[in-house]
Amino acid sequence: MNEREQEARNQFWQYIVSLDEKFNLETKHLVAKDLAYFAGIFDTEVYFNIVPSHGIRITYDKHSEDLLKSFLSSFGGNIVKAKPRPERKNDIWVWSVNSDQAYKILKKIHPFLRNNREKARLCIECYEECAKSGLSYADKARIGEKHIELLKIASRNRNKDLTTLDYLT
Numbered sequence: 353m354n355e356r357e358q359e360a361r362n363q364f365w366q367y368i369v370s371l372d373e374k375f376n377l378e379t380k381h382l383v384a385k386d387l388a389y390f391a392g393i394f395d396t397e398v399y400f401n402i403v404p405s406h407g408i409r410i411t412y413d414k415h416s417e418d419l420l421k422s423f424l425s426s427f428g429g430n431i432v433k434a435k436p437r438p439e440r441k442n443d444i445w446v447w448s449v450n451s452d453q454a455y456k457i458l459k460k461i462h463p464f465l466r467n468n469r470e471k472a473r474l475c476i477e478c479y480e481e482c483a484k485s486g487l488s489y490a491d492k493a494r495i496g497e498k499h500i501e502l503l504k505i506a507s508r509n510r511n512k513d514l515t516t517l518d519y520l521t
Contacts, residue, residue, distance in 0.1 A: 367463075384464075390426065391464030393419075400458065400468070400475055402503060404496030407451035407482065408458065408475045413444050420447040427457050455479045470506040474499050 393412070394400070400410040413434065414420055420431050429449035436443070449457060455476065462472045478499035482492045 386426070387460055388464045390423070391461050391466075394461055394472075395465055395467040400454065400471065402475055402478050402496050402499050404493045404500065408454035408479050409448065409450050410454045410457060411446055411448045413446045415442045415444060417445045420445050423447045428453055451479070470509075471503055474502050474506060 398410060398412045400408060403409050410429075412420065412423060417431060423429065424431055424447060427449060429447055431445055431447050434444040434446050458472045458476050462469065462476065465472050478495060481495045481499075487495075
């Protein structure tokens with residue numbers, strides 16, 4: 353490892369420690385390394401999207417409940433067994449959270465995301481815009497639709513090559 357890589361690694365871990373303090377993660381017994389672990393899963397396997405005028409929805413499905421129970425104990429939410437389908441040989445379990453709870457999770461996980469950071473930012477931004485008082489259902493729906501279009505663009509562009517230093521900015 354060269355000197356630049358070592359410096360980047362040190363900066364990254366200093367950043368992680370600062371997040372522990374900034375977000376007071378001990379209140380949920382989550383430390384930055386736990387959030388970094390969950391962020392890795394969020395980047396590759398968890399679905400989060402915007403439901404127009406209803407907020408954010410996060411879902412994660414697996415054949416085994418074990419990892420889903422870890423999400424449940426760390427973030428709350430619900431686990432349900434998906435309806436059986438003839439083409440499926442095994443049961444599927446789904447962990448999900450909505451709106452306020454999903455917003456709080458994305459706020460905590462967002463700094464650790466790499467591939468889906470922009471999608472998370474758009475979900476957070478949409479939620480915050482829709483949470484403003486005095487907005488009608490139609491206004492919230494328009495905000496949601498606008499952000500859904502932005503999510504589609506972000507999904508197409510998400511395969512950018514990020515370096516460790518990009519992570520820190």
